[in-house]
Amino acid sequence: MSSGAIVQDIIKEAKNIIVNQSVDEGLKYIESKTLDLEKKEKYLESIIVWQFFAETMEKLEEEDFQSYAFSKVITRYLYIENIEKAKEFYDKALKQKLDSFHLNTAKTIFERRSKGSTKREIIQIRKRDIFGDFVTILASPNLQFNTVSEIRKYIENQLPEGTFQVEMFNLKTNTSEDSEISTEKLDEYEVISITEEVRIE
């Protein structure tokens, strides 16, 4: 059987499962079939199946499944070095504001590979003080970074050792993101803590 016929059969069966059983069952079927295809290095065929799944999920307004399918399509295009097609799906994902663990992983890989950038601006950095409280420290509002790891490098190289809570704004998605970064050696303790607010007169 030709590769095209195999792909058509997979899509036909997947449609059947999605309609008659469930999307979950359909995804399981597609996962197993695309795994078989990829073991035989048939990446383009795998991409066609995942694209079909992404389009179907878009029609059914199943955003989580659509995001998952997009992550598969983007990483597989990257694997076969077709950056242009990967970008096409990366841009579509951004435009549709799709968001999930898998898709975000794929988007970061794409950004690194294509030297693309998602500008992030630090809103606030809070440092844990000796009392165990997080206290806002001064950070230039103009600092912009392409990736979270660049922010990590900035904190490691430019700030004194400490444990930080970083609040940043993603200029592409217009959302704020939080990250906790520690650049000091932390040890485990059994902490017995008493906090009192007292009035003094």
Place this chain on the structure above:
Amino acid sequence: MVERKTIWGSTRYFIRIEPNTNLFSTSMDGLVSFYDTGGLISHRECNNLHEIVRTVQEFWSTILPPHETRVARWVEEYFTELGIQSDYNIILRLIKSEELLEQRIEDLILETTIINTAHFEEVFETEEKSKIIGVEVSTTHIPDDIYIQSELVQKLMEDNKYQVPNEVKSRKQFKLANGETKNIDTNNSIDIGDSIGDITVSSRLKNEYNEAITDIKIVDEIPYCFSIDDMTIEGRDIKPVTKKKEKILEIEWKIPEIAPGNEAEIKYKMKQKINRTILEIIENKITVLNTFEEIVPSGLEFVADIKYINVHKKRVEELHIMDELPPEFDVLKSNPEAMPPRGIIEKARLKGVIIRWQQKNINQGQILEKTYSLDYFPYLFRGKKIVKDAEGNIILKAAKFIQSIDNEIGYRLVYVLKCVRDVEDIISIEDAIPISHVITTKDPPDDQVMEQTNDKGKRIITWIANPPAKEQEKLLIIKISGDTPPLFETFKIYIGDKKETEIIKKESSIAREMTNLSW
């Protein structure tokens, strides 16, 4: 510590696993991070081994065809480099398995019944105020598959282990003058005691009526995982009656009368015991027992001697024991030594120490003894005060830290001051240490620290400090020598001639924390 490890077949992508425990099991959790040469790409907190291996597989499959056997070997090798003895076949099964096995394990269990443990208590010589809690689980069969069997054992031990509560239930009953009986149920918090390992519970009943209340009965439900060192009712000479219930020890106090506006306050001083869970397999039946084991001081350390006896009239085919140490303890050594496959000391990050044992074929009447030498887990006491003026504005923050010092008799006391606004007056911090403890060093050496003895037999130390500049911190580090535990008490603070007049709010907690203490 294993750093990130290259994905086989790639030179630019790496994965790092940070398990929270050194024990390989399907319930192990941890963090999996995915990197390229530019840094972190993504990470995921995983709640069990299935999630850990599936996350590795998912990261791997974003850049390379995912061959399950290669991923499983990679994970096995990673764990070996971490010093964790893992099982390739289990890893491979988890990578391949889409379905969790929970359903199959549930299907194996036919019935769980509570059993009478009087015979066990007699043979185990359980102390008067403690109990053995037991259930018998009948199964369709004990699976031959080692993986499913270990899952079944793990599930039954987790489901039936004694849960340490964070509150003590209390039932109160009294009569009003018209004969009406009132009932009140409360939950009393389990609080920090004077020293490490001490726990206190206060059970109170205040008469809010304009008349005396009579025939008062207060019943406190003390969990078996605590030993009671002392229990008193303030200002009254009343002895309680104790009753052993299924999961708790009932302590009943009878008070004839409480006058209007007065209060009865019962105080318990307690210590946590080792929670032991024993699982015995005999043919198709499984018995799970909970016993509670005392820890006793021994010189500068602590010891727990724990005995198991096969009380059944048959051979126990398989025995699993899980000893959960109270969180303030760490194990120095065990006798016999906990060496895999029979024993393992599990140290899970931020969770405490568990010692696990397994043994096959224990004959009727056979005794297995374990002795643990224990010491305190590195501890940190943090007493923090937020000092406000009469208008409720924050003036300053002050803290006292007590830090254990490894391999030395004594501890470190650290006082910190930070003014939120300008303060001109001298600040004094007054604190107490046991009378037998002495200051060996202080830093800065020229800071003024006065010492005197109070009428309660405590040594009072007072740090007299010039106020630090606004938003600056000022520290005093004192090393104390003493062969008894420090006092976990907060300090008093004075600004010039002003003193504390009111505690506006107070919170206390005990928890494991990752923290940095480079004073």
